[in-house]
Amino acid sequence: MAEQFVTGLAKLMTTLVGITKAVESQVVTIVEKNAVRVKNHAKTDHTGKMAHAIGRYENQTTNLTNSIQSTNATNSGGVISAEVRTNKEYAAKVEFGTSRTAAYPFMRPASAAIEPRFLADLRGLKIGE
Amino acid sequence: MATLRETIHGILLTDAQSAVAGSLGVLLGYNAVNKPRCVYFRNPPEKPDFPLVTYFSSSQVNILGGVEFNPRTIIFTFTAWGNNFEAVLERIFNLLQKKKELTPSDYSCKAILFDVSGPDMFDDDFKIYYRAENYRVVAVKI
Numbered sequence: 001m002a003e004q005f006v007t008g009l010a011k012l013m014t015t016l017v018g019i020t021k022a023v024e025s026q027v028v029t030i031v032e033k034n035a036v037r038v039k040n041h042a043k044t045d046h047t048g049k050m051a052h053a054i055g056r057y058e059n060q061t062t063n064l065t066n067s068i069q070s071t072n073a074t075n076s077g078g079v080i081s082a083e084v085r086t087n088k089e090y091a092a093k094v095e096f097g098t099s100r101t102a103a104y105p106f107m108r109p110a111s112a113a114i115e116p117r118f119l120a121d122l123r124g125l126k127i128g129e
Numbered sequence: 130m131a132t133l134r135e136t137i138h139g140i141l142l143t144d145a146q147s148a149v150a151g152s153l154g155v156l157l158g159y160n161a162v163n164k165p166r167c168v169y170f171r172n173p174p175e176k177p178d179f180p181l182v183t184y185f186s187s188s189q190v191n192i193l194g195g196v197e198f199n200p201r202t203i204i205f206t207f208t209a210w211g212n213n214f215e216a217v218l219e220r221i222f223n224l225l226q227k228k229k230e231l232t233p234s235d236y237s238c239k240a241i242l243f244d245v246s247g248p249d250m251f252d253d254d255f256k257i258y259y260r261a262e263n264y265r266v267v268a269v270k271i
Contacts, residue, residue, distance in 0.1 A: 096208065096247045096261040099173050099254050103206060105187065108245055108263060112189050112202070 019127060026125055027080050032073035034118040035082035039070040042084065042110035064088050068106075084110070133268055134186060137205060140224055141168045141182065153224075156217050157181055173210060179257055180211025182221070189265070201268055204244070208261040210252070218246075218262050225264060241266050 043065050064086060073082040084107065097103030145153040145167040153159075157167035157180050166174075169183045189202040209217035225241045244263040251258055 092248050092250055096206070096250065097172075098250075099177070099210070099252045099257075099259075102171065103185070103261070105204075105206075108204070109187075109189060112204075112244075112265075 023125060023127055024075060024078070024080065027122070028073045028075055030118070030121045030125075031080050031082050032070075034114055034121065035070040035073065035084055037114045037117065038084045038107075038110045039068055041113055042068050042106045064091060064094060064106075067091075133203060133266060137184070137186075137225075137266075138168070138170070141184070141221070144220070144224055145182070151220065153182070153217065153220055156213060156220060157211075173255075177210070177255065179255065180209065180213055180217065182217060183208045183210065186266075203266045203268060205241075205264045205266055206261050207264070208259055210255075210257055210259040212258055214249075214258060214260045218260060221262070 067086040067088050069085065071083045071085070073080055086107075091107075093101070095103065095105050095107055141153065145157060146159055146161075147154040148159075149155070153167065158164055158178075159167050164178050167181050169181060171183060171185045173181060173183055184205060184207045186203050186205050189204055207218065207221050209215075209221070211217070222243060226243075242265045244265045247261040247263075249258060249260050
């Protein structure tokens with residue numbers, strides 16, 4: 001009867017764990033960096049009827065613009081996330097509109113615009129170096 | 130050839146005038162005499178008869194704030210007004226998912242994809258609940 005032996009399994013596992021931690025660390029950085037990009041985009045002045053803009057009547061005070069903040073990325077059991085948010089109660093009404101005012105989306109267009117760069121960053125991850 | 134907006138509007142309108150169980154027509158209370166319209170572009174009418182659906186489209190901007198062309202991503206936002214907004218939005222989801230693979234005559238539209246759902250909101254003017262949901266439509270022409 002032929003027997004097969006696997007050697008170096010413990011070393012392989014240690015290496016894989018090391019890679020996972022290194023990758024997670026990079027992903028945390030990427031998530032955080034792109035959250036800042038989304039935040040900046042949401043604050044940006046756009047032309048046309050795209051996102052809200054400084055100077056629009058909905059945003060005369062710039063309170064909403066100034067309230068948009070991003071959080072640091074957190075790693076909770078492998079789920080890496082960061083938030084871009086505002087504490088203004090009326091933000092949802094600006095984003096989605098009301099029965100009497102048109103919607104001026106600012107959060108969703110920002111995340112959509114940054115999405116390709118976020119994905120490109122993830123594809124560029126350096127694994128095993 | 131119907132434009133993208135006409136195509137989407139046609140999908141909603143056909144269902145909004147249907148009497149089939151579960152259709153938008155039943156959910157929105159379509160009545161040829163008393164409530165001939167249940168779907169509106171942009172805002173509800175001056176004297177709305179709830180429940181109803183409004184929708185609008187906008188172009189997706191890139192990181193520089195500009196608009197991409199060929200392909201171009203159009204965001205369709207559907208808002209269901211009324212206490213049964215969840216059922217209405219679910220019906221819209223089912224209608225659009227069936228149209229995921231549009232025919233070439235639908236103005237070179239590639240796909241309709243559900244994007245995000247907004248929070249449940251309360252309209253202070255009409256004292257009614259509503260919610261908006263976004264769909265991405267990738268199109269070569271619009």
